[in-house]
Amino acid sequence: MRNIWIVAHNTTKEILRDKVLYGLFVFALFLIFCSLLLGQLSFAEQARIVTDLGLVATQVGCGMLSVFVGSSLVWKEIERQTVLTLLSKPVSRAKFLIGKFLGLGLVIILVDILISTVLALLIQNLGDVHWYQFIVAEIGALFESLFLLSVAIFFGVFCRPIMTTVFTLSIWVLGHGINDLHYFSQKSPNEIFKAIGLGISKFFPNLDYFNFKEAVIYGDAISSLSITRAFGIWIAWFIILSIASTWIFEKRDFT
Amino acid sequence: MAAVIEIQNLVKNFVLPFTRKRIRALDSLSFSVQEGGIVGFLGANGAGKTTALKCILQLIFPDSGKIQIYGKEQSGQNLKSKIGFLTERPYFYDHLTGREFLKFCAQLYNSGEALSRVEPLLEEVGLGDRADRHLRKFSKGMLQRIGIAQALINDPKILILDEPMSGLDPDGRAEMSKIISKAHRRGATILFSTHLLPDVENLCERVIMIDNGKLVIESSVTELLSSHTSGYLLEFRKNQKIENKTFLTDSELQAGIDEVRKQGMTIERVAPIRPSLEEVFLKLKRATS
Numbered sequence: 001m002r003n004i005w006i007v008a009h010n011t012t013k014e015i016l017r018d019k020v021l022y023g024l025f026v027f028a029l030f031l032i033f034c035s036l037l038l039g040q041l042s043f044a045e046q047a048r049i050v051t052d053l054g055l056v057a058t059q060v061g062c063g064m065l066s067v068f069v070g071s072s073l074v075w076k077e078i079e080r081q082t083v084l085t086l087l088s089k090p091v092s093r094a095k096f097l098i099g100k101f102l103g104l105g106l107v108i109i110l111v112d113i114l115i116s117t118v119l120a121l122l123i124q125n126l127g128d129v130h131w132y133q134f135i136v137a138e139i140g141a142l143f144e145s146l147f148l149l150s151v152a153i154f155f156g157v158f159c160r161p162i163m164t165t166v167f168t169l170s171i172w173v174l175g176h177g178i179n180d181l182h183y184f185s186q187k188s189p190n191e192i193f194k195a196i197g198l199g200i201s202k203f204f205p206n207l208d209y210f211n212f213k214e215a216v217i218y219g220d221a222i223s224s225l226s227i228t229r230a231f232g233i234w235i236a237w238f239i240i241l242s243i244a245s246t247w248i249f250e251k252r253d254f255t
Numbered sequence: 256m257a258a259v260i261e262i263q264n265l266v267k268n269f270v271l272p273f274t275r276k277r278i279r280a281l282d283s284l285s286f287s288v289q290e291g292g293i294v295g296f297l298g299a300n301g302a303g304k305t306t307a308l309k310c311i312l313q314l315i316f317p318d319s320g321k322i323q324i325y326g327k328e329q330s331g332q333n334l335k336s337k338i339g340f341l342t343e344r345p346y347f348y349d350h351l352t353g354r355e356f357l358k359f360c361a362q363l364y365n366s367g368e369a370l371s372r373v374e375p376l377l378e379e380v381g382l383g384d385r386a387d388r389h390l391r392k393f394s395k396g397m398l399q400r401i402g403i404a405q406a407l408i409n410d411p412k413i414l415i416l417d418e419p420m421s422g423l424d425p426d427g428r429a430e431m432s433k434i435i436s437k438a439h440r441r442g443a444t445i446l447f448s449t450h451l452l453p454d455v456e457n458l459c460e461r462v463i464m465i466d467n468g469k470l471v472i473e474s475s476v477t478e479l480l481s482s483h484t485s486g487y488l489l490e491f492r493k494n495q496k497i498e499n500k501t502f503l504t505d506s507e508l509q510a511g512i513d514e515v516r517k518q519g520m521t522i523e524r525v526a527p528i529r530p531s532l533e534e535v536f537l538k539l540k541r542a543t544s
Binding site: 002003006010013014017018080081082084085086087088089090091092181251253254 | 261269306309312313314315332335336340342344345347348349351359360362364365391402403409503540
């Protein structure tokens with residue numbers, strides 16, 4: 001267990017000392033300040049626009065961190081052969097992978113908290129804020145990013161970063177389009193498209209379960225069932241992807 | 256002396272992507288490394304040296320064969336706590352300083368003893384005053400030094416070094432040889448692969464030579480060089496000048512010595528004409544191919 005934290009700490013340090021992180025952070029802040037400018041266009045809807053775009057900034061900022069940094073997280077170690085030095089020490093391959101996940105996961109949590117704090121400070125003066133919904137939405141964005149990180153690490157143990165990025169981005173986009181895909185495929189007269197649509201919507205995770213933005217904007221109640229469902233889906237996918245990643249990583253040769 | 260590492264009939268094939276062509280990297284390779292020895296692991300590029308070393312470290316899984324460490328087929332963390340490893344082309348975490356990197360490696364052993372070795376090792380490898388520089392600013396020689404320091408951080412019983420001298424200038428090679436000798440004096444068994452045969456000649460007691468994944472020879476350096484003696488050199492003083500003669504066989508040499516003495520000349524030196532390890536290596540390689 002101790003070695004997992006040592007690997008995680010090193011990974012966190014590595015990412016915190018990387019300029020890419022600050023680029024993504026600035027990008028997320030830029031989105032939030034753009035929402036302020038857009039909010040000026042509509043006096044009545046200013047709070048909604050800023051909140052909506054601000055939550056998108058958290059989701060996109062943390063998601064991009066998972067996809068782009070996560071995609072090269074394991075591969076970089078293999079390519080530069082640092083993994084050989086590390087795995088020749090008393091660190092099992094499973095511990096190495098969990099450590100890498102935790103290391104970047106901690107950075108994502110930190111970035112999520114920072115962006116959420118900036119957003120909270122901005123929107124508190126724009127009107128009534130549904131704080132409970134706001135916190136749940138930010139946690140939802142965080143869990144979505146951590147799911148994407150699991151996907152990136154899974155592909156990263158056997159694919160090159162460019163392919164890992166493409167696959168993870170595809171799952172991100174697909175995950176948010178599953179409701180629409182299911183709806184339109186079931187309306188289609190084409191039986192093959194119907195079957196494919198149904199298959200995809202059953203197999204791939206529906207990332208809209210992590211999306212609570214509307215509840216923040218309209219003040220809708222969030223049921224404990226939807227929170228439990230989101231968490232259940234996340235934990236199930238996390239376990240499946242972790243087992244699959246570890247199994248592949250345990251088998252591979254480091255040539 | 257007991258065998259610390261014993262490899263029996265190791266086979267490893269790699270399958271090329273797309274073509275599915277199989278490449279045999281190790282072909283029934285067997286050898287052993289005795290306790291307390293310094294063994295040079297020789298072979299041309301692609302001979303299978305790195306693959307064999309990685310099999311010992313469980314970084315590559317062999318298709319068949321047996322690897323025993325201290326007489327047992329060991330696996331997992333128990334094995335790794337006894338071994339120190341320096342990879343070929345060492346590249347470490349750019350974002351860390353030399354000192355941070357060594358501390359990171361020491362923490363993985365979960366022992367205060369490893370942590371207490373950080374500062375002495377930095378001094379030993381000559382990086383004491385440059386240890387707070389980031390590793391991305393390290394030269395090749397400095398990376399090699401920090402590499403050997405991380406391999407020694409747990410005071411390993413077995414030290415496996417993959418091309419530790421490559422890319423180093425003569426000073427760097429001499430420094431590296433000193434560090435390896437010191438580790439050996441501390442009791443470590445050392446197996447290192449290299450292309451630089453003069454270093455093997457200076458450092459090693461034994462050599463293992465492989466080609467195309469097969470064992471070519473496993474022998475002591477002295478025996479190997481003696482078995483390839485191509486004659487004898489006799490130096491003698493004649494009219495205040497030193498002259499020499501070569502003889503192919505022992506009996507010819509004896510007759511030559513008698514003749515020189517009969518003529519009242521002084522014998523200055525008698526020495527076997529031994530090829531360099533490099534010449535033996537090339538000769539054996541030609542013979543096997």
